[in-house]
Amino acid sequence: MRTEAGYYDGLTAGSTTVVLSLVGHSLQFQVGEDARSILISDVRLISPVGRGVWVIEFGERASLHFQNDDFGNHLSSALGEGSLVRRLEGKWHWALIALFVAVAGTWLLLTFGVPVGARYVAFAIPADAINSMGDDGLGLLDDILFDRSELPEESKMRVAKLFADIQDGDERYQAYRLEFRASHVGANAFAIPGGIVVITDDMVTIAESDDEISAVLAHEVGHLIGRHGLRILLQDSASALIIAGLTGDLTNVTALSATLPTVLMQAKYSRDFEQEADEFAFDYLESSGIRTDVLQELLLRLDDTTSGDGDGIRGWLSSHPQSKDRVKRE
Amino acid sequence: METEHAATTQATPIRFSGNASEYFRIWIVNIALTLVTLGIYSPWAKIRKLRYFYTNTSLEDGHFDYHAKPRAILIGRLIAIGMVGIYWASGYMSPVAPFIVIAVIMLSIPWLVVRSRIFQLRNTSYHGLRFNFQPNYADSFKAFYGGALITVVTLGFGAPTAIYMRNKFVANNAGFGQTQFVFNGRQGEFYSIIWKSIGLAILGVLALMLILGLSGGLIGNSTSTNANSLYSAASTIVLLAFYAAIGIYVQVRQRNYVWNTTELGDSSFLSTLSVTEMVGLYLTNVLAIILSLGLLVPWAQIRLAKYRADHLAVCLGADWKDHIAALNEEGSALGEEVGDVFDVEIDVAF
Numbered sequence: 001m002r003t004e005a006g007y008y009d010g011l012t013a014g015s016t017t018v019v020l021s022l023v024g025h026s027l028q029f030q031v032g033e034d035a036r037s038i039l040i041s042d043v044r045l046i047s048p049v050g051r052g053v054w055v056i057e058f059g060e061r062a063s064l065h066f067q068n069d070d071f072g073n074h075l076s077s078a079l080g081e082g083s084l085v086r087r088l089e090g091k092w093h094w095a096l097i098a099l100f101v102a103v104a105g106t107w108l109l110l111t112f113g114v115p116v117g118a119r120y121v122a123f124a125i126p127a128d129a130i131n132s133m134g135d136d137g138l139g140l141l142d143d144i145l146f147d148r149s150e151l152p153e154e155s156k157m158r159v160a161k162l163f164a165d166i167q168d169g170d171e172r173y174q175a176y177r178l179e180f181r182a183s184h185v186g187a188n189a190f191a192i193p194g195g196i197v198v199i200t201d202d203m204v205t206i207a208e209s210d211d212e213i214s215a216v217l218a219h220e221v222g223h224l225i226g227r228h229g230l231r232i233l234l235q236d237s238a239s240a241l242i243i244a245g246l247t248g249d250l251t252n253v254t255a256l257s258a259t260l261p262t263v264l265m266q267a268k269y270s271r272d273f274e275q276e277a278d279e280f281a282f283d284y285l286e287s288s289g290i291r292t293d294v295l296q297e298l299l300l301r302l303d304d305t306t307s308g309d310g311d312g313i314r315g316w317l318s319s320h321p322q323s324k325d326r327v328k329r330e
Numbered sequence: 331m332e333t334e335h336a337a338t339t340q341a342t343p344i345r346f347s348g349n350a351s352e353y354f355r356i357w358i359v360n361i362a363l364t365l366v367t368l369g370i371y372s373p374w375a376k377i378r379k380l381r382y383f384y385t386n387t388s389l390e391d392g393h394f395d396y397h398a399k400p401r402a403i404l405i406g407r408l409i410a411i412g413m414v415g416i417y418w419a420s421g422y423m424s425p426v427a428p429f430i431v432i433a434v435i436m437l438s439i440p441w442l443v444v445r446s447r448i449f450q451l452r453n454t455s456y457h458g459l460r461f462n463f464q465p466n467y468a469d470s471f472k473a474f475y476g477g478a479l480i481t482v483v484t485l486g487f488g489a490p491t492a493i494y495m496r497n498k499f500v501a502n503n504a505g506f507g508q509t510q511f512v513f514n515g516r517q518g519e520f521y522s523i524i525w526k527s528i529g530l531a532i533l534g535v536l537a538l539m540l541i542l543g544l545s546g547g548l549i550g551n552s553t554s555t556n557a558n559s560l561y562s563a564a565s566t567i568v569l570l571a572f573y574a575a576i577g578i579y580v581q582v583r584q585r586n587y588v589w590n591t592t593e594l595g596d597s598s599f600l601s602t603l604s605v606t607e608m609v610g611l612y613l614t615n616v617l618a619i620i621l622s623l624g625l626l627v628p629w630a631q632i633r634l635a636k637y638r639a640d641h642l643a644v645c646l647g648a649d650w651k652d653h654i655a656a657l658n659e660e661g662s663a664l665g666e667e668v669g670d671v672f673d674v675e676i677d678v679a680f
Contacts, residue, residue, distance in 0.1 A: 006392075013506070015392065050348070050352045050353065050382050085363070088359045098358040246361060261624075
């Protein structure tokens with residue numbers, strides 16, 4: 001078997017066209033007056049990616065390049081080699097299977113793998129280590145978001161009592177504490193990783209009953225006990241890395257198109273945690289004999305005072321589930 | 331005499347022969363195998379991708395090739411991931427620790443750039459001969475730290491000098507075999523490119539504000555909040571696209587200038603990328619990728635590579651085939667892979 005090939009000595013940029021033939025276990029070709037014979041056990045055959053050039057490397061730097069696929073396939077079977085990956089890339093049905101594996105794999109990884117991994121890592125960290133982070137976080141938010149609370153003492157006492165009632169449910173909740181703050185962000189409550197629940201003055205005043213406040217506090221305790229702050233940090237970084245890794249060979253500008261799936265995925269993680277915290281609040285309300293609708297009523301009232309409805313595109317990008325869908329559990 | 335001159339100035343175009351349907355299969359198999367092996371396959375995937383693009387790029391009777399060994403890339407990536415891990419974990423030990431880690435990484439950038447260029451170039455060949463990069467650490471430190479110092483001292487106004495120094499360093503230390511590339515560019519052009527891009531950015535933002543202000547007045551009368559949020563999303567996208575276009579302007583002008591002022595022995599280069607065509611190319615690529623949910627990524631990459639190759643030609647010197655190989659090691663993948671993960675802005679048009 002023979003083919004035309006280019007001989008490159010690897011020492012200069014020049015090349016010579018030769019006729020390469022496979023005779024038994026040796027490759028033979030002639031460069032000028034010089035007849036060469038090389039045992040195939042002494043060469044490295046590099047198959048092309050796609051249609052293209054086969055390369056035979058031998059000696060220090062020399063190589064032979066040829067395009068003849070029949071010769072290449074023949075030589076690779078003589079060498080007892082054959083690239084499985086090359087076979088996969090060669091046929092469309094394998095490409096379709098690969099497409100299915102890629103889509104299913106990405107979906108599994110992002111919706112199951114990442115959350116399960118993040119949960120495992122988050123709960124592997126001892127509670128003491130996490131609780132020590134709380135004051136740093138609160139200090140930071142005090143600088144940028146919060147002012148001193150102006151609630152009357154009796155309101156604070158009342159809300160603190162509601163918080164203490166929730167804490168009585170489990171001894172793990174004893175490490176948590178409640179802080180009051182005024183804020184320009186309006187009616188809101190926060191769970192700061194490290195065991196601090198912050199409730200804003202507006203939230204206390206906008207609530208029409210103690211039950212509504214209990215629902216909000218229980219929701220935030222739900223975030224703390226689930227370590228949602230740490231988990232969302234882990235999940236967001238892991239998903240960003242995975243999506244960047246899969247689309248990563250894009251050039252900088254085209255990488256813009258990778259930010260959309262990342263943003264959508266991270267919004268979904270956030271909504272999942274809100275739902276988990278809602279369910280925690282639901283369980284608490286139910287076990288305390290409080291009407292479970294109160295959280296939804298409060299949220300709908302908050303929606304009215306701020307923006308309009310968030311159907312359509314905004315729903316997909318939203319970090320929280322739609323208020324009217326929340327705590328809908330049979 | 332006259333004919334010899336004509337022969338040396340004849341520009342030979344670079345040809346790219348990759349096609350989207352063939353590359354799609356390579357791309358999707360790469361992704362599937364990377365996912366199934368939880369990322370371990372990624373160095374092999376990278377090599378297959380680069381080999382596809384390199385071997386399909388040719389000049390005269392020879393093609394380019396990529397020779398990196400997967401193990402070197404895998405080790406580099408593991409170290410890079412380890413460094414990300416250290417950065418991450420350090421935050422839990424002390425609030426200042428991540429800044430120390432970042433500082434150490436910043437300090438090692440000149441070293442990382444050299445290692446990365448060595449790995450990249452020594453594993454690239456044309457016509458069976460390897461490219462090369464000089465391990466010139468002292469010059470790298472001068473180019474990067476000197477440039478940074480000039481930028482800081484001039485309150486940013488001297489930044490084009492820093493860009494010029496980096497480009498010059500990277501071009502002058504690259505070689506094909508034993509022949510060094512020589513960069514003859516001047517600082518002035520970098521100032522011109524950067525000032526024009528800033529001017530364009532200011533003009534563009536003013537024009538955008540005018541258009542948004544006018545149309546915003548009309549929309550403002552409408553009571554629908556959905557229309558409002560759609561409108562603000564649309565203006566954000568327009569602004570992002572505009573910034574991207576400015577980025578492309580800087581990139582294309584620099585790339586053209588660096589190639590056109592660089593020589594290799596008696597060969598020179600002719601880069602004729604057009605800013606508007608590149609902006610159009612990127613815009614349609616992004617749209618196609620989004621609308622196809624990512625399936626057109628291979629098509630987008632192939633057409634970008636084809637456009638780039640079509641707009642680069644080499645004026646081959648008469649004795650270019652006499653370039654002789656340099657004798658040196660292949661370099662480690664560490665520098666390049668660390669740069670990959672941390673996205674070091676090497677900022678060279680080369």
